[in-house]
Amino acid sequence: MNIVVSGAYQTNFGELWNYSLEDLIFESINGALKDASRGKKEIDVVFFGNMLSSSLSSQNHISALINQFLKSNVPVIRVESACASGGVAIAQACTALESGQYEKALVIGAEKMTDFPVEQISYALMNAASEQERDAGLSFVGLYALMANQYIETFGATEQDLALPAIKNHKHAATNKKAQFPFEISLQQVMESPLVADPLRLLHCSPISDGAAAVVLEKNNKKKNNTTKIVASAQAGETLALSERDNFFTLQATEKAAKKAYTQAGLGPKDVSLLEVHDCFTIAELLAIEDLGLYKKGEGFVAMRNGDLQMGGKYPVNSSGGLKACGHPVGATGVKQMVEVVHQLRTKKPLVGLTHNIGGTGGTAVIHILQR
Amino acid sequence: MINLKQFTSVGIVGFGGYVPFWRLGMEEVGSHWGADVNRVKKSLGIEHKAVASHDEDALTMAVEASTIALQRSGISPKKIGAIFIGSESHPYAVKPTGTILGDILGIGNNYFCADLQFACKAGTAGIQIVAGMIEAGMIDYGLVVGVDKAQAKPADALEYTASAGAAAFILGNKKERWGAQLMHTFSHASDTPDFWRRSGEAFPSHGGRFTGTPGYFGHIEHCLETFLEQTNKTPADFDYVIFHMPNTKFPLKVAKKYGFTKEQLQPGFLVPHIGNPYAASSPLGLISVLEQATRDQNILVVSYGSGAGSDAFWFKTEKPLKTITNNGKKIADYINSFEKINYLDYLTKQETI
Amino acid sequence: MASPAVYWRKKKTTFLFLNKKGTLLSFTKINNPPKGFGKQAYWVGIVEFPEGTNQIGQLILEGKEPKIGQAVIGVIRKTRQPNNEEVITYGVKFKLL
Numbered sequence: 058m059n060i061v062v063s064g065a066y067q068t069n070f071g072e073l074w075n076y077s078l079e080d081l082i083f084e085s086i087n088g089a090l091k092d093a094s095r096g097k098k099e100i101d102v103v104f105f106g107n108m109l110s111s112s113l114s115s116q117n118h119i120s121a122l123i124n125q126f127l128k129s130n131v132p133v134i135r136v137e138s139a140c141a142s143g144g145v146a147i148a149q150a151c152t153a154l155e156s157g158q159y160e161k162a163l164v165i166g167a168e169k170m171t172d173f174p175v176e177q178i179s180y181a182l183m184n185a186a187s188e189q190e191r192d193a194g195l196s197f198v199g200l201y202a203l204m205a206n207q208y209i210e211t212f213g214a215t216e217q218d219l220a221l222p223a224i225k226n227h228k229h230a231a232t233n234k235k236a237q238f239p240f241e242i243s244l245q246q247v248m249e250s251p252l253v254a255d256p257l258r259l260l261h262c263s264p265i266s267d268g269a270a271a272v273v274l275e276k277n278n279k280k281k282n283n284t285t286k287i288v289a290s291a292q293a294g295e296t297l298a299l300s301e302r303d304n305f306f307t308l309q310a311t312e313k314a315a316k317k318a319y320t321q322a323g324l325g326p327k328d329v330s331l332l333e334v335h336d337c338f339t340i341a342e343l344l345a346i347e348d349l350g351l352y353k354k355g356e357g358f359v360a361m362r363n364g365d366l367q368m369g370g371k372y373p374v375n376s377s378g379g380l381k382a383c384g385h386p387v388g389a390t391g392v393k394q395m396v397e398v399v400h401q402l403r404t405k406k407p408l409v410g411l412t413h414n415i416g417g418t419g420g421t422a423v424i425h426i427l428q429r
Numbered sequence: 430m431i432n433l434k435q436f437t438s439v440g441i442v443g444f445g446g447y448v449p450f451w452r453l454g455m456e457e458v459g460s461h462w463g464a465d466v467n468r469v470k471k472s473l474g475i476e477h478k479a480v481a482s483h484d485e486d487a488l489t490m491a492v493e494a495s496t497i498a499l500q501r502s503g504i505s506p507k508k509i510g511a512i513f514i515g516s517e518s519h520p521y522a523v524k525p526t527g528t529i530l531g532d533i534l535g536i537g538n539n540y541f542c543a544d545l546q547f548a549c550k551a552g553t554a555g556i557q558i559v560a561g562m563i564e565a566g567m568i569d570y571g572l573v574v575g576v577d578k579a580q581a582k583p584a585d586a587l588e589y590t591a592s593a594g595a596a597a598f599i600l601g602n603k604k605e606r607w608g609a610q611l612m613h614t615f616s617h618a619s620d621t622p623d624f625w626r627r628s629g630e631a632f633p634s635h636g637g638r639f640t641g642t643p644g645y646f647g648h649i650e651h652c653l654e655t656f657l658e659q660t661n662k663t664p665a666d667f668d669y670v671i672f673h674m675p676n677t678k679f680p681l682k683v684a685k686k687y688g689f690t691k692e693q694l695q696p697g698f699l700v701p702h703i704g705n706p707y708a709a710s711s712p713l714g715l716i717s718v719l720e721q722a723t724r725d726q727n728i729l730v731v732s733y734g735s736g737a738g739s740d741a742f743w744f745k746t747e748k749p750l751k752t753i754t755n756n757g758k759k760i761a762d763y764i765n766s767f768e769k770i771n772y773l774d775y776l777t778k779q780e781t782i
Numbered sequence: 783m784a785s786p787a788v789y790w791r792k793k794k795t796t797f798l799f800l801n802k803k804g805t806l807l808s809f810t811k812i813n814n815p816p817k818g819f820g821k822q823a824y825w826v827g828i829v830e831f832p833e834g835t836n837q838i839g840q841l842i843l844e845g846k847e848p849k850i851g852q853a854v855i856g857v858i859r860k861t862r863q864p865n866n867e868e869v870i871t872y873g874v875k876f877k878l879l
Contacts, residue, residue, distance in 0.1 A: 202810035300836035
């Protein structure tokens, strides 16, 4: 696979009272096209990742709105895969380009969440869970708390270990102008934040955010100055219900997608120099670095304690601040991860980047590998 | 007019009770409303009352009690041909609790059913209905439940005593399965508005002292006297007596008047530990007695329901009783296993706030 | 409004684990209930049953402390907070033994 990312842009992430969903979409489109030095009419196909616009805003036909904005008749396909909507939209675009039917694809991920009360959002997010999980009154943080408790019990990790990814990601976000929380936090602050679903506290959880991100993908881009390319795109799924799995601390979808991606790229975990990983809750980051093959199952938290995952460490994870500190407008995250990796690769320091985007409790996992 | 009939085909083949886990002390209610807590406790004679959780209701408690009754009976639920649940707190004003229970217990789809209401004697009225059906040969087995998650208006005197619980009985016509045989039953009723709850109202109202003589005593005493006369029995002929227990004073007063002893009354006298679970009150007293009784003993039950009426029953215990009792969780286990809550927690569990 | 047809159809499986004993695999306490589940915190757990299936549901503590590996039994309770018009949803919660 050899798809150039010619343009990459994300809006600010945060509580953006002055921006509607449309505003966010249009800003990200303009930003990505400008970055790619492409005009609206040059795009052949658009993929749009979004989870909640139908349940929260009663808007099911954003696609046509995008046609309106681009003033074109190209196909616009809405992709929904819970929190993996953005990543899956990119994967779909890659498939479309590989098919030879299209040359230039625009992928947008966007979400507007802050217009609604927390209870309602929590309820809408549960659409990514199974019926039994919903009937039990579980919230998303509750599901990840169930995973965290089993991980702690099985491998001897502590509640403090759960705080480490949040502290690290906030440190990274402190220098990210687009981040929702561009400031550091301390262990004490995390441990003193209120319990949401034991053992997960408020500061272990990614926030509710607004934001959008977009990338322009090209099959045959001859421009010399912009060579960042996607060399692998892999998606895998597994059981919707957490309780159906053999254990709750292994996301098989991540494992399978990762293996496929490494094979496609002809690389292994050791070759990856930078990652954007799906830390919807800090436990998810610990599980991800294990499921991606960077560490053995149950050893991720030790690596986190050793500082391996910081910028400048063995495997820098979430330079953007991750979902925790950069923000998590659900449908936008998967695309924003790619935007971040592209910008990092352009600095000429890291060579290989990996994005890891999850839907629900791991029902969907989509991984992309990029090379400078 | 009632023809006193000696039943030939009706006995209790299974029975089970349920009392929820939480208790509200009299001192909690009293101190909240600024009452003289010690005086209140002494006058009521009640330690604490049983309180159901916010996610429990008459149906969920009926399932708990019926499950034990079914287990003890040893029969397949499909053999049950009638379900009558008596309560003042049916979950729906329109939609029978009986069918929800029937489906959950797996009794099939061919059974007689209707929900009953007659204040605190709704459950015992159910026993009479099912007994009649069995005696008439319409069914072999029937399930009766008396259950309530009682409501009481905050600051009202009833708040001290209105509690929650369920008692279930499976009656049947197979002699070899009887833990106790039903010998006779009788009822006395009149239009006496001592305690009532209008449709749509959350809490009942009552006539204060009017609930005593014209209400409780008027009906229980008349029913008891006529029953003893018709069956040609005296109080001393019974090993156990159970009266409806709205508090400790009323049943003790009746017992004293007719010469029933403490030994006869004590085994079924649950009110000091659980308060008054309305339609489950005398039924739970009967469960407690059955669990302690041995064969060939005589049990007298006289219930009371406001509005008003009283049902009397004479049961004779049989040989299988002990075996049946040992096949299910005892009501004493529920009564002795509890945790105390405070007044605010009580209001939350009652869904008042 | 919750659909009575959905509740009725689900009844085929809702009460399968009533009175059945299982083991607690993991649990958590939900402090911020989603819409329709009231305001009070409650516990949720994943329970393993000898039949080999796992079930997820609310826990009933009644004075006990949940621990991974704890025995539980299915009991019937109201599972949602219906409004004044809706059908009452009953289901199975798991009581610590």
